[in-house]
Amino acid sequence: MNIFNLFKPDIEKLKAKKKVNPLIKALHYKKDCNVRKSAAEALEAIGWEPINGEGIYYLIALNDWKKLIHLGTSAVEPLLEVLQDENSSTLHRECIKALGEIRDKRAVEPLLEALQNKEISLREEAVKALGQMGDSTVVKPLISVLQNENSSTLRVQTIRALGSTKDKRAVEPLIETLQREMQKARSEANTAIIIEVAGALGKIKDNRAFEALITVIEERADYGLIEKSAWALSELGNKRAYEALNSAKNHRKLLSIKQKAINKLEQI
16 A cells, blocks of 8 residues: 555645645545545645646546546546545445546446445446447446346346347347346336336347237337337348238327338438
8 A cells, every 4th residue: 555545645734734735645644535535625725737647636626527538548647546435335336427428448346346235326327338338348247237136227227228239148138137027917017127128138139039029019008118019120121020010909099109110211
C-alpha cells in the first residue's frame, strides 16, 4: 500500500498553506472519497488549473461524470482505480455507469468481478455496463446471472444486457426463462420478465424464438406483452412469422399492434 494512504491528509491545513502538490496527492487518497472531494475543492479555491492526468482524478473527486465520459478512454484507468476504493459503493456505481458509457474493453474484467459484489444495486449497474461493452466474453457470465439470480430487477437488467449483446448463445437461456414464466399462473408470472425476454429475442433475431413468441401472443391478452412479442416476431423477418401473426386471435384492441408487425413483414 502507498504510505500516503496510511495517513489522512489535513485538507484545511494544506489549503491554508496553498500546498498544491500535497493536495494533488490527496486526489488519490483511497480510504475516503470525501477527502478527495475536499482536496479538489481546495485546489479549485486556490486557483489550480487541472492539467494532464491529474485533471481526471480531479473530475472524479468532484463527481463530474459527464466530463469524464466525454474524455473517453483516457479516463478508464483512473475510473478502474476508484473501484478498488474502500467503502464507496455510491461512487463505485457512478464509476461503473461511466465505464459502461465509455465502452472500453479494459473494463470488462473489473465489471465481471463486480458481479460478485454483495450489493445488488452495484451488481445491477455492472450488468448494464457489461451489456454496453460489445464483448463476447460477457455472454456466459450474464447467462449465469440470469439462471442463478433470484432478484427480479437484476434478472430484468440481465435480460436487457443479453439482448444488447445480440449474441445467439443467449437465445436458449432466454427462451427457457420465457417458458418458465408462461407456465406460471397469470397472477404469479412476472410480466416485466416476459416483456424483456421478448424484446431481447427481437434484438438477437434468431428463428428459434418463433414458437415461444407465438405462445405469448396466443395465450396472453396483455397490451405490453402482445406489443413486444409482435415486434420481436416482425424482427425475425420470415414468412412463418407473418402467417402466425395474421392468424393469431386476440382481443380487438390489440389487433392494431399485430397489424403493424404484419405490415412490416409484408414489406420484406
